[in-house]
Amino acid sequence: MDLRLHEQAGDVTLQHGARVFDPWRLEWAEATPRPGGVEVTPEAALAALSAARKLRGVPVAVIGPREAGAEELRLAEAVGAGLARCGLVLLCGGKNGAMEAACRGAQRQGGLTIGLLPDEEWPAANDHVMVPLATGIGPARNAILARAAVALIAVGGAYGTISEMALAMQFNRLVLALPPAPEVPGVVRCPTPEDALRRVAMHLLRMS
Structure with missing residues (x-):
């Protein structure tokens, strides 16, 4: 893949061949190839750009049921942790x-x-939500979530999750699903949280 991270005088840039990544607009631009740099994975590239406060905070949604089983809870927590590590x-x-x-x-x-x-x-939010946004519109908020996210990862669920997945597909979002999630045409099935996170990273880097 040859993604290379360059750090110089406190500045961090990501290069792929003769292109440099704009982490604020999430776009590549032509640039003169630079020698050296450290080869990184897509996930590590996002983490480094975020740590340097250069990556725009676009949201990735995690969707799933309120009445979740042990496996769904485990997968959801792993996905959440992985997204945070990627910045x-x-x-x-x-x-x-x-x-x-x-x-x-x-x-x-x-x-x-x-x-x-x-x-x-807002107090209806769970204790781990840092920014609670109360909409007051009930299940209709699923459409806002599907539109607002740049990608969605489903870890289980039923009708509510299916509606979010279907809406996101209509909005041309990347929609990924781990094994417990319902089958929806066009949704990419991922065997592990790590595979889902890598696909999200590649999507944000415009490499998929």
Whole structure:
């Protein structure tokens, strides 16, 4: 893949061949190739750009059921933690179950968590939501979440999760699903959280 990170005088740039990445606009531009640099994975590239405060905080959504089983909770927490390690912002529905597990994983890794609540007041958010946004519109908030996220990762669920996945597909978002999630045409199935995180990183780096 030959992604190379260059650090000089406190500045961090990411280069791929004769292109340099703009981490604020999430775009590549032509540039003169620079020798050296450190080869990095897509995930490590995002983490380095975020640590240098150059990466824009675009949200990645984690969706799943309120009544989540043990495996769904484990996967959601792993995905949340991985997003935080990549320096990405986690967006979710702000309630309990898989949403709370994802927020807990992200918060423990120092990540930013945003909850887009169906309720009328912010205290309805779970304790790991750092930015609770009360919409007061009930399940209709699923459409806002699907539109606001640059990518969605489903870790289980039923009708609510299916609606978010379907809406996101209509909005041309990248939608990924781990094994417990429902089957939805066009959604990319991922065997592990690590595979899902790598696909998100490649999507944000415009490499997929």
